[in-house]
Amino acid sequence: MNTPAEPPSHLLSIAVSTPAHSALGDLLSYASAAPLPPGTLVRVPLGSREVLGVVWDAPPDGGAPLPEGVAPRAIAGVLEGLAPLDAPWRRLVQFAARYYQRSVGEVALAALPPQLRELGPEQLARRLRRAPAPSSPATAAPEVVPSPEQAHAMAAIEAGPGPFLLFGSTGSGKTEVYLHCIARALAADPAAQALVLVPEINLTPQLEARVRARFAPLYGEAAVVSLHSGMTGPQRLRSWLAAHAGQARIVLGTRMAVFASLPGLALIVVDEEHDPSYKQQEGARYHARDLALWRGHDQGARVILGSATPSLESWHASSPATPGDARSGRYQRLSMPSRIGAGELPQVRIVDMGQQPRGSAFSPPLLAAITERVQRGEQCLVLLNRRGFAPVLHCHACGWKSDCPHCSAHQVFHKSDRTLRCHHCGATSRVPRACPSCGNLDITPIGRGTEQLEEQLGSLLRNVVVGPQGRAARVARIDADTTRAKGALEEQLAHVHAGEVDVLVGTQMVAKGHDFRRITLVAAVQPDGALFSSDFRAPERLFALLLQAAGRAGRDAHYVAAQGSPPEMWIQTWHPDHPVYAALRRHDWPSFADQQLAERAGAGMPPFAWQALVRADASTQEAAQGFLTAACEAARAAGLPGGEQVHLYPPVPLAVQRVANVERAQMLLESGSRTALQRFLAAWQPLLHAERARHRGLRRWLIDVDPQAI
Incomplete structure (x- = not known):
């Protein structure tokens, strides 16, 4: 005789990803035959679907009672073999949901790998059986001798609780400080883990290679994992499981990695902490830097924020404590103003475009400087933060413009494939042979994009001979259009590092974080648009972008000394006397930041509101x-x-x-x-x-x- 199954008797609060603004509340009640600890992953029915849920801590007041006559639905299964998500992780999710005004379930489930959300108990069990065994470490990597400034920063971080703002000029060796602090944290505790955040995916492989070179010999290849949206579903799940199990000692990732399950978290590094990419723009609009600070405080982990151009919020928080201002004096500021190897910062040259021939993309002085550098075999970087050939096509006869039919914006002209593309909704159409409005055959591009600069530079430098080898100058472009294919960015960067590119044209994606050893000249062609933006943060971001771009020049002091001419940053502007450019010429971020903070204090803007x-x-x-x-x-x-x-x-x-x-x-x-x-x-x-x-x-x-x- 079969014994009837025991009916579910335990009521559980479970976080599920409920539909946006469904007003269903933070947690839903389900029944279980056995008690389950908070943090357990379960499959539960939700409407007609079965979804992943996280068993949550019961509300202190027991929660709202179920309506009379309503019985809770039973959970469908438990994902066994996976340790429950710990209390610090749940507190992080709870805080993020409360602060950013979202539901707990939405934040919790979005923080988990997409593939994990789709797996059932049997599928997860098979995946866990296939998990690779930890690799054995080899010999230790050689220690790097720090500079005096690096040594002072390292000692201060070891001595204090933080948080720390590592304010170091471009090329000052901030990454080496990060690596040293990671090494100390992992050596102090065999279960310790470190989280390193970078703002963009294209910076992750470069940093990962350096981290692996330092720590894989000590802890094995499996000790270093990445987490970012550019990975496949299985790759992200594998990295997440390794971090959750404590096998991964170091996790590198973009903003999403701030929610990684790290039971042994001892250190958090936020590189380029000023970057707006740390702010999520869809769903729960969290700021990864701010959550990293909260998480470090909650779990007792040290937090290091690093930047050559800190956000004004972090700059103010690291200023001396001021009575009546609770936001000041909260971080410890550590300065590293010198470049490694006695390298000098680039000289900033301002070109007044009002004094140059009209209609030219490159002023004669800048073109002459680029030509001279290329002839000597040096590399140049040209920055324009606008992709495509031209922002708009225009008919002078009737005034027609290439407006997007679905957006209040123009479709951008891309000459390479003769298309008009909207960079907001993605609508694409062929370039018309004549004006769609009046039939005029003479429709012209207005404005410039990186594609046009690449074409013009290729024409202007076509007769330039490079170095003793006597080859023709080569121009390349790196932006979102040229790096769509998987591995395209890594391949193009490899060409630049190998010296196969003489002039690199690109958007902001090549202006920060990259260690180009042979670039000695950087030029910003049209930076003025941000000077008069309605966004009060625009001057701060423009200064940061230009200073970061300038930092790509002259990073190898020995190479620059051998070439015999100092690195340069050229800025073509119609407003040469603007305070942004005056401060940039002096590489004076502190004065610029203090001036901006004084303006914001007077206007009652963040960080004073x-x-x-x-x-x-x-x-x-x-x-x-x-x-x-x-x-x-x-x-x-x-x-x-x-x-x-x-x-x-x-x-x-x-x-x-x-x-x-x-x-x-x-x-x-x-x-x-x-x-x-x-x-x-x-x-x-x-x-x-x-x-x-x-x-x-x-x-x-x-x-x-x-x-x-x-």
């Missing part, structure tokens, strides 16, 4: 702004907690207000109290849900806390 954006996407601009206006009125009528300290600005369209036939509007909230802003946003959520039901044209809304672009 806290902001949030509420954005609405709708079928019409009227519907988007109508929702935001109604939500604002509802908040005022309700007298929400903290509301007296929160200022709500009127809703306005986004700079690009229509994308993929969706109209977008936003409303800015600002407060001198972070606590008041958070209380207000949390209490506002139910009203936003209610208003959504009353606005039929609304497609979605979201809250962006600490926005990085306004």
Whole structure:
């Protein structure tokens, strides 16, 4: 006789990725035949689907009771063989969800590898059986002798709790400080782990190679793993499992890696901490640098922020403590102003384009400087942060422009394949033979992109002979268009490092982090656009981009000395007297940062205030702004907690207000109290849900806390 199965008797709180703004709450209740510890991964039914969930800590008050007559659904299975996600990881997710105004389940499940979210218990068991055994270490790598500045920074980091802001000029050897601190942390505890964050995928392979060279001989090849969106599903799962099990001692990754499960976390490094790429722009809009700081404090791990151009938030936090300013004096600032090997920073030369021939992409002095460098066998980098051949095609007869039919933006002209592409929605069309409006055959490109600069430089340098070998000059381009294929970026960078490229044209993706040993001249062709942006952070970002780009020149002091001429940074501008360029000429980030902070303090802007954006996407601009206006009125009528300290600005369209036939509007909230802003946003959520039901044209809304672009 068969014994009937025991009915589920334990009620569990489980985090699942509920539909966005579903108002279902943070955690859902499910029944289980046996108690399961928090952090256990389970499969649960959700509607008609079966999804991954994380058993969560029971609410202190026991949670809201189930409605009368409603029985909880039973879990479908447990992913056994995998240790539960520990309490520090759950606290990190809980904090991120609360601070960035998202659900716990949304943040928790987004933090897990996509392939793990699809695996059932049997599939995971098979995957775990295939996991590679840890490799055995070999002989230790030789120690690198630090410079005096590096040694001072290393000693300070070992002596204090941090957080630390490592403010080092480009080429000062910040990476070596990171590696030394990682080595000390791993040697001190056999279970210790280190997390190293970089802003972009293209910087990960370069740093990974250097980290492997240092630590694989000590701990084995499996001790170093990467985590970023450029990896395949199986690769990401393999790295995540290694980190979760403690086999991976060092995890390198982009912003998503801040949520990696690291039970032995002892050190966090955030390289290029100023970079806006650390801010997530979809879903839960977290800032990885800020979460790294919170996680380090929560788990007792040291945190090192590194940059040659720190964010103004970090710069202010590392300034001497000031009475009445709780944000100052929180970090310890460590300065490394000198380049390794006594290398000198590039001389900054400003070219007034008002004094140059009209219509020329390259001024005669800059072209002469590039030609001279190339003839000697040196390399040059030309920076233009705009891809394509030209931003727009234009008909002078009737005024037609290559507007995107789905966005309030132009389609960019790409000459290589004769297409017009929208860089917002991806819509692509063939270049018309004549003006679609009036039939004029003379439609012309307006403005310049990297593709056009590559073509013009190839023509201007076609007769230039390079070095004693007497070959023709070679021009290459690296941007998002030339690096789409897998491995394309690594291949092109290898050509540059091998000296097979004389002039490299590129966007910001080649302006930071790369160690080009033979580049001695960097030129910024059209940087002025950011000077007059509506975003108050634009000057800070422009200065950082140009200073980082300048840092690509003259990194090898011995090579520069052998060539006999100092490295240079050329800037072509219509505003040569602008304070940004004046400070850049002196390589004076501290003065520029202090001046910007004084302006922001006077205007009550971050880091002296806290902001949030509420954005609405709708079928019409009227519907988007109508929702935001109604939500604002509802908040005022309700007298929400903290509301007296929160200022709500009127809703306005986004700079690009229509994308993929969706109209977008936003409303800015600002407060001198972070606590008041958070209380207000949390209490506002139910009203936003209610208003959504009353606005039929609304497609979605979201809250962006600490926005990085306004």
